[in-house]
Structure formats: structure tokens, C-alpha cells
Amino acid sequence: xxxxxxxxxxxxxxxxxxxxxxxxxxxxxxxxxxxxxxxxxxxxxxxxxxxxxxxxxxxxxxxxxxxxxxxxxxxxxxxxxxxxxxxxxxxxxxxxxxxxxxxxxxxxxxxxxxxxxxxxxxxxxxxxxxxxxxxxxxxxxxxxxxxxxxxxxxxxxxxxxxxxxxxxxxxxxxxxxxxxxxxxxxxxxxxxxxxxxxxxxxxxxxxxxxxxxxxxxxxxxxxxxxxxxxxxxxxxxxxxxxxxxxxxxxxxxxxxxxxxxxxxxxxxxxxxxxxxxxxxxxxxxxxxxxxxx
Amino acid sequence: xxxxxxxxxxxxxxxxxxxxxxxxxxxxxxxxxxxxxxxxxxxxxxxxxxxxxxxxxxxxxxxxxxxxxxxxxxxxxxxxxxxxxxxxxxxxxxxxxxxxxxxxxxxxxxxxxxxxxxxxxxxxxxxxxxxxxxxxxxxxxxxxxxxxxxxxxxxxxxxxxxxxxxxxxxxxxxxxxxxxxxxxxxxxxxxxxxxxxxxxxxxxxxxxxxxxxxxxxxxxxxxxxxxxxxxxxxxxxxxxxxxxxxxxxxxxxxxxxxxxxxxxxxxxxxxxxxxxxxxxxxxxxxxxxxxxxxxxxxxxxxxxxxxxxxxxxxxxxxxxxxxxxxxxxxxxxxxxxxxxxxxxxxxxxxxxxxxxxxxxxxxxxxxxxxxxxxxxxxxxxxxxxxxxxxxxxxxxxxxxxxxxxxxxxxxxxxx
Ligand SMILES: Nc1ncnc2c1ncn2[C@@H]1O[C@H](COP(=O)(O)OP(=O)(O)O)[C@@H](O)[C@H]1O
Ligand SMILES: [Mg+2]
Numbered sequence: 001x002x003x004x005x006x007x008x009x010x011x012x013x014x015x016x017x018x019x020x021x022x023x024x025x026x027x028x029x030x031x032x033x034x035x036x037x038x039x040x041x042x043x044x045x046x047x048x049x050x051x052x053x054x055x056x057x058x059x060x061x062x063x064x065x066x067x068x069x070x071x072x073x074x075x076x077x078x079x080x081x082x083x084x085x086x087x088x089x090x091x092x093x094x095x096x097x098x099x100x101x102x103x104x105x106x107x108x109x110x111x112x113x114x115x116x117x118x119x120x121x122x123x124x125x126x127x128x129x130x131x132x133x134x135x136x137x138x139x140x141x142x143x144x145x146x147x148x149x150x151x152x153x154x155x156x157x158x159x160x161x162x163x164x165x166x167x168x169x170x171x172x173x174x175x176x177x178x179x180x181x182x183x184x185x186x187x188x189x190x191x192x193x194x195x196x197x198x199x200x201x202x203x204x205x206x207x208x209x210x211x212x213x214x215x216x217x218x219x220x221x222x223x224x225x226x227x228x229x230x231x232x233x234x235x236x237x238x239x240x241x242x243x244x245x246x247x248x249x250x251x252x253x254x255x256x257x258x259x260x261x262x263x264x265x266x267x268x269x270x271x272x273x274x275x276x277x278x279x280x281x282x283x284x285x286x287x288x289x290x291x292x293x
Numbered sequence: 294x295x296x297x298x299x300x301x302x303x304x305x306x307x308x309x310x311x312x313x314x315x316x317x318x319x320x321x322x323x324x325x326x327x328x329x330x331x332x333x334x335x336x337x338x339x340x341x342x343x344x345x346x347x348x349x350x351x352x353x354x355x356x357x358x359x360x361x362x363x364x365x366x367x368x369x370x371x372x373x374x375x376x377x378x379x380x381x382x383x384x385x386x387x388x389x390x391x392x393x394x395x396x397x398x399x400x401x402x403x404x405x406x407x408x409x410x411x412x413x414x415x416x417x418x419x420x421x422x423x424x425x426x427x428x429x430x431x432x433x434x435x436x437x438x439x440x441x442x443x444x445x446x447x448x449x450x451x452x453x454x455x456x457x458x459x460x461x462x463x464x465x466x467x468x469x470x471x472x473x474x475x476x477x478x479x480x481x482x483x484x485x486x487x488x489x490x491x492x493x494x495x496x497x498x499x500x501x502x503x504x505x506x507x508x509x510x511x512x513x514x515x516x517x518x519x520x521x522x523x524x525x526x527x528x529x530x531x532x533x534x535x536x537x538x539x540x541x542x543x544x545x546x547x548x549x550x551x552x553x554x555x556x557x558x559x560x561x562x563x564x565x566x567x568x569x570x571x572x573x574x575x576x577x578x579x580x581x582x583x584x585x586x587x588x589x590x591x592x593x594x595x596x597x598x599x600x601x602x603x604x605x606x607x608x609x610x611x612x613x614x615x616x617x618x619x620x621x622x623x624x625x626x627x628x629x630x631x632x633x634x635x636x637x638x639x640x641x642x643x644x645x646x647x648x649x650x651x652x653x654x655x656x657x658x659x660x661x662x663x664x665x666x667x668x669x670x671x672x673x674x675x676x677x678x679x680x681x682x683x684x685x686x687x688x689x690x691x692x693x694x695x696x697x698x699x700x701x702x703x704x705x706x707x708x
Contacts, residue, residue: 194387195420197407199434199481209433213424 057266065267073251073268080247081275083162084231087169088177091226094170095177096219100211102178103185110186117178125172129239132168133159136240160242168236176225184218185211220287224280231276248272336363337396338488338521339384339412344393346379353379355545356393361489361523366515368524370532371542372568377525378417380542381491384523386410397488408437413482415492419474421466427453427477428462434485452480455514472503479514489521496531508535529569533557541565557616558687561601563694566614573620573661577613577690579605587690589613592634592654598688610693619687620662622650622673627682636660638677652681 057065070077102113120128136142138157146152158164188211196206234249248268255265337360346354354376361367369377382388383395386407394403402410413434422430431449440448453459456476466474475495482490495511496504512535515522526532532539533553540550541564549561560566563574577591577598587600591613598613605611627633636652639659643666650673652660660681673679 189420191416191418191420192422194407195414195416195422196433196437197387198385198414199485200408200437201433202408205437210422 053266053269057263057270059263061263065263066271069264069267069271072264073248073271076246076248076251077271077275079245080231080249080272081279083166083169083245083247084227084233085279086166087173087230088223088227090166090170091174091177092219092223095174095222096181096215099178099181099218100185100215103182114179114182117175120171121175125235126239129168129172129235132164132171133239136164159240160244162241162245164240165237165245165247168240169230169233172233172236173226173230176229177222180218180221180225181215182218184215188214216287220284223283227279228276231279232272337361338363338365338398339523340394340396340399341380341384342394342396344380344383344390344395346376346383346388347391352545354383354390357547358393359540359547359550361521364519364521366512366522366524366535366537368526368532368536368539369542370526370529370539370569371548373527375542376545377527377542378493381414381493381523381525384489385412385414385491411485411488413485413487413490415475415478415482415490415495417493417495417497419466419478421474421477421481423466426463426465427458427469430466430477431481431484433481438485448484452484455483455517456480456510471499472507475499475507476510479511483514483518483520486518487520489523491523491525493525494527495524497526504531511535533569541568543568559599559601559689560614560691563612563614563691566689566691571617571661571663573613573615573617574691575613575615575658575660576693577611579607579609579611579690581607586685587611589690592658592660593656594634596632596634596688597685598632598690599686600690602690602692604692605690612691612693614689614691615683615687617649617661617663618647619683620660620664620681621683622662622664623680623682625680627680631682632685632688633680633682634660635678636681638673638675638679640675641673652679654681 059065061068098117102110102117106113123131134140136158138159143152143158146158147154152158192210192214193206196210197203201209232249234247234253237245237247237250238253248271252265252269252272255262339361341357341359341361344354344357345352357376357380369380371377379388383390386402386405386409390403394401396402397410397412422433425433428449431452432445435445435448450459450462453462456479458473458476458480461469461473461477466477469477475498478495492511496507499507508531511522524532524535533556536553538550538552539556541548541556543564549556549565551559551561556565557569560569560572566572566574575591577589577596579587579589580595581588582600582605585599585601587598587605589596589598589611596613600611621627634654636654638650639653640649640651642649644663646666647663648666650662650664652662654660662681
């Protein structure tokens with residue numbers, strides 16, 4: 001106490017001592033210096049390209065580019081949104097219980113189980129998705145079993161169907177759902193559940209009123225990390241889908257390579273961004289997470 | 294709903310009534326039944342019936358057997374790791390006894406889950422719900438029990454007033470000081486008017502000054518609501534000042550149960566004598582026995598002391614215990630009615646309210662005496678020979694304990 005207050009007091013009386021004391025007012029620009037590299041990176045590699053893309057999307061017709069793009073691709077836009085939503089919901093349904101069980105019942109196997117969740121990521125995205133093709137092709141193991149059980153009729157396959165695409169989207173982004181949920185449940189104080197039980201809550205009510213609300217930030221993060229890449233994805237539809245399953249990403253990817261810098265494609269990219277942004281905002285509102293909304 | 298009925302009594306500042314309508318307050322518990330310690334209280338709320346708890350091979354609680362009465366402030370006191378928390382957790386329902394039974398109001402609840410037991414816990418680190426404000430934390434219990442909106446809207450503010458947090462209802466736990474969080478935890482438990490409130494070192498995380506203030510607060514609140522408190526602490530001073538009765542525990546065993554005065558004046562074992570306050574503990578051997586008095590030889594003299602243990606028969610080894618403040622110093626023989634031995638002054642330390650005097654008896658056994666500095670004494674110097682004397686009732690003869698070293702125990706009082 002005395003050691004810190006002494007220089008402060010002396011500063012008030014003597015200007016000279018202030019300089020000697022080594023106490024300097026915090027320089028106002030220090031924080032800006034610290035964020036400068038990151039800001040520069042964002043400017044060069046994100047803001048500028050985004051800006052030029054935006055300008056491009058308005059060329060040769062201005063805002064009408066957007067209405068053209070929407071009316072031409074309405075089915076694809078809706079489909080993209082629906083696929084990404086289903087994949088996200090499926091990832092929650094599979095991922096939440098998984099994360100919950102690992103966090104609460106994992107014991108000393110926690111890290112091993114988590115490693116298993118992340119393990120597929122040691123294989124490239126492309127190869128991972130291609131291997132599903134081997135798994136799901138018409139003469140392959142999954143289809144044969146489904147045929148013999150009678151779930152699929154003899155002339156039905158999985159490859160090329162919306163199911164294959166959505167299932168693969170779910171699979172590919174599942175770890176992004178599991179990890180943040182796991183972290184939020186894992187860091188929760190276990191005694192809170194004892195407190196809830198002590199205060200007459202059944203395990204189900206304790207989950208609803210304590211565990212679930214405290215894991216919402218993780219659920220929120222997991223949802224964004226799943227929904228955003230799923231909505232922008234083209235690999236799964238490209239490799240496992242068909243013309244029935246075309247997503248926005250496929251259209252952008254197909255055409256961007258060939259006919260460079262077409263305004264309509266820029267407009268479509270902006271559409272995709274807008275869909276995701278609106279989805280995120282609506283979701284944040286519904287969830288009411290203080291940290292993010 | 295009985296809880297509701299109790300709340301109304303609660304509002305008027307009355308104590309909940311027992312089945313016969315006679316209110317047993319803490320003062321009648323501790324003062325009108327002197328010497329009845331350890332015996333079962335007349336209206337037991339909690340009965341711990343030969344309860345043992347093992348974790349694998351390790352026995353954390355060993356055959357605990359006692360009951361806690363209606364409205365009582367009951368403490369479990371003992372060093373860290375002696376099984377206090379485990380006992381409390383068994384009462385709350387978080388652990389199940391390996392053997393034995395726990396009864397609440399006469400009903401065996403040993404296998405009843407915590408949410409179906411009418412007791413509430415104030416956790417060591419409070420365990421407040423971080424995502425709820427103070428009001429919702431306190432309302433958590435009543436909402437679980439499906440209390441009506443009116444009831445909750447009346448009771449929660451009432452409790453917040455009792456713990457003096459009326460203005461903090463909208464705050465989150467993270468926005469409160471440690472002492473305030475502690476009081477939220479208390480209100481959250483008390484709002485349910487449980488049969489007993491279980492407190493696990495509730496003041497342990499507070500600084501000294503706040504701890505003293507909260508000891509006073511807790512007593513006030515307990516008096517106000519009249520609910521049985523089961524209080525776990527390792528702080529002997531806290532237990533002595535707050536409790537109606539204390540159970541002293543050591544290594545999973547209950548060593549002694551009694552009022553603070555009984556525990557302090559007539560410890561049942563060397564452990565209890567040494568753990569609570571300061572004590573001179575001298576090796577002794579029993580030469581005769583008549584009722585609650587034993588004749589012994591100790592410090593090279595023939596002495597007498599009070600003796601509770603049946604096992605101390607003539608010829609057995611024992612320990613003589615005298616509190617340092619019960620010893621008086623004189624230059625002459627103290628007379629035939631008091632006990633006394635001669636000793637040589639070794640050291641004198643002024644400690645504010647007392648002077649601490651160390652003597653050596655004839656056989657070099659140290660004798661510690663705390664004496665009043667105003668006491669009319671000639672100047673003492675190391676090397677002087679004096680008489681150390683005490684009343685026979687101040688001397689306790691205890692069973693010798695193989696694992697308890699016999700040095701004059703000096704429990705440093707953290708207060
Ligand atoms: N769940 C458990 N598993 C194994 N040992 C335990 C468990 N809980 C408590 N113990 C052991 O039981 C003993 C008593 O613990 P505890 O009741 O917490 O002591 P106290 O509260 O008196 O400090 C300690 O030695 C502790 O290590
Ligand atoms: Mg403990």
C-alpha cells in the first residue's frame with residue numbers, strides 16, 4: 001500500500017519527481033499498436049477483397065443484379081439454407097449428448113475420447129469426404145445392408161441424394177459442434193448440480209435450469225462454427241450429391257473459375273453472406289446470449 | 294403445504310413448533326440440560342445411527358452415532374480430513390452410508406436422493422448459480438417445489454431482508470463480495486425452511502474481521518428462524534463461540550460430544566484436550582479410583598483429578614490435563630485443599646492480557662501457566678522455585694493415548 005501510494009502523492013507536489021519515479025501515464029496509442037498487425041491483415045486480405053467484390057456485384061445493373069440472382073437461384077438459395085440448418089440441428093442432436101457424456105462421465109478417458117472426436121481431422125477434408133463415397137456407393141456396404149433390411153428398395157441408392165449431402169455435412173462439421181459445447185460443460189462447477197439437487201431439483205430439472213443455460217455459450221459457438229461453413233460448403237454436394245443437391249457454393253465454385261469476375265456471381269456471394277449474417281442475428285436474438293447478442 | 298405455514302410463523306418472528314408445541318430453543322438446549330451432553334436430545338431432528346462411510350479401503354467416517362435436536366446449533370469440529378464434510382454430505386444425501394442409517398424426523402432417509410430430503414446445504418464455496426441474479430438464486434428452491442407465484446414473491450424478499458441483501462436482488466453473484474455471496478447462499482437455503490440447515494465451513498473463505506461479523510450474523514439468523522443448524526468447522530474458537538453442542542472428530546471417529554463448556558473443561562480424550570484451547574498434558578498413573586475421581590501420581594506428586602473413563606483402574610497409565618489458565622502460582626504451599634507441585638521457573642513471556650510462565654517440575658516435565666499480569670506476585674526470575682497449584686475440579690484424568698505425543702499442546706489461536 002505505502003509503496004504504491006508514495007509516488008502518487010509526490011507526483012502531485014513535484015513535477016520533477018514524477019519523471020524520476022518511473023511512473024508514466026499509459027500511452028494512449030499502445031492498444032492501437034497492439035491491434036495494428038491484425039487490423040492490417042484484415043484490411044488487406046478481407047476488407048479490400050470484400051469491397052471490390054461488393055463493387056463488382058453492382059456493375060452492369062446495380063441492385064438489379066441481386067434480384068436477378070435471387071429469382072434465378074431461389075431454389076438453390078432455399079436449399080442451401082435448409083441443408084445447413086438440418087446439418088446444424090443434426091450436429092446439435094448428436095454433438096450435445098456426446099459432449100455432455102464426455103465432459104461429465106469421461107473421467108480419465110476424457111482426453112482420449114476428445115481425441116477420437118477430432119481424429120477424422122487428421123485426414124484431409126477432401127479425402128474424408130471421398131471415403132464416404134466408397135462407403136455409400138450403390139454396391140457398397142451401407143447400401144447393401146439397407147437393401148437387405150428393406151429400408152431401401154432395390155433400385156434406390158444413397159449417393160447423389162440430399163440425405164448423403166446433409167449427412168456428410170453433419171459429419172464433417174460435428175467436431176466444431178462438440179468441442180465448444182464440451183468446453184462449456186467441462187468448465188462448469190460440478191457442485192452447482194449438487195446445489196440444484198439440494199434445492200429439490202430432479203436431475204432433469206437441474207439439467208434444464210443449470211447445465212443447459214450454462215452450456216449455451218458453447219452451443220452458440222458450436223452452431224455458428226457448424227452453420228457458417230455448412231452454408232458455404234460445396235465439397236460435400238460436389239462429391240456426394242447430384243444436380244438435385246446443388247448448393248450456392250457449387251454455383252459460385254463452378255462459374256467463378258471459368259467466367260472470372262461476373263457481377264451476378266459476386267451478388268450471389270453477397271447473398272450467401274447475407275443469409276448467414278441474418279441467420280446468426282436471428283439465432284442470437286432467440287437464444288438471448290448476453291455475450292453475443 | 295407445511296412450508297407455507299412455517300413461513301407465516303417465520304414472518305412474525307416466531308420459532309417453528311415441535312410436535313408437542315414446546316419450542317426448544319438453543320438456550321434451553323445448552324443450559325437447562327447441563328451434563329446431558331452426548332445423550333440424545335429430546336426431539337431429535339437428525340439421527341446418525343452407527344454410520345460408517347468407506348471409500349474403498351479407506352474409512353472416512355467410523356461408526357458415528359449421535360442425534361441433533363430441534364432448533365439446535367450443532368457443530369462438527371475437527372482437523373482437516375477427519376470426515377466432517379463426508380458426514381455432512383451423508384446427511385444432505387450426496388453420499389450414502391456404507392453401513393448404518395440416517396433418520397430425519399424419525400424417517401430413514403439413507404437411500405433417499407438429496408432432492409427428496411428436507412434439508413438444505415450452504416456449500417463451502419457457496420455454489421451460487423452464476424447465470425441467475427440473487428433473486429432467482431433464492432427463488433430456485435421454492436420454484437423447484439412448485440410454490441405459488443404469490444408465495445415466492447412474498448418469501449424471497451423476506452429472506453433477502455433477513456440476510457440484509459434487499460437492495461441486491463437484481464445483481465449477479467459475480468457482482469457481489471464474498472460476504473454478500475455467503476449471505477445469498479444462506480438465504481437460498483433458508484428460504485425453504487428445511488428441517489435442518491447444513492453449513493460446510495461457510496465462513497472459511499472470508500477474512501478474519503468479516504468472519505467474526507458473520508459468526509454474529511449467523512447466530513442472529515439462527516435465533517430468528519429457529520432452524521436446526523449443523524455447522525462444520527475446523528476452527529475451534531468458532532465452534533466454541535457459536536455452538537449449543539459440539540461433536541469433536543478425529544480420523545473419522547467422533548471423540549466427544551458436548552456443550553462448549555463440557556468439551557473445554559472436561560475433555561474426554563487427549564486429542565480433544567489438545568485440539569481445543571491450550572492444555573498441559575502430563576503422563577500419570579492411576580493409584581485409586583472413587584466414582585468420578587481418580588487418585589494418581591504425576592509430576593512426581595500424589596494428585597487427584599476428575600475422571601470419566603470407566604477403563605482407568607488402579608495400575609493403568611493415564612494422562613493428567615490441566616488448562617494453563619487454571620494454574621495459580623504462589624511462593625508458599627497452596628494448602629491441603631488444592632493440588633500443587635513445586636517447580637523451577639524456566640521462562641516468562643509477557644503476552645498482553647496474560648503472562649505465560651514455563652516451569653519445570655522436579656522430573657523436568659514442563660508446566661505451562663497463564664497468569665494475570667496484575668496478579669500480586671513477587672518478581673519472578675528464571676531459577677526461582679514456586680508452587681503451581683490448581684483446583685482438583687480443574688484437573689482431568691484421561692486415558693493414555695499411544696498415538697498422541699505428550700507435550701504441552703499449544704494450539705495457536707488464529708483469532
Ligand atoms: N469421494 C471420495 N473418495 C475418496 N476419498 C474421499 C472422498 N471424499 C472424502 N474422502 C476422504 O475422506 C477423508 C475425509 O474427508 P472429508 O470428510 O472431506 O474431511 P473434512 O471435511 O473433515 O476435512 C479425507 O481423507 C478424504 O480424502
Ligand atoms: Mg471439509
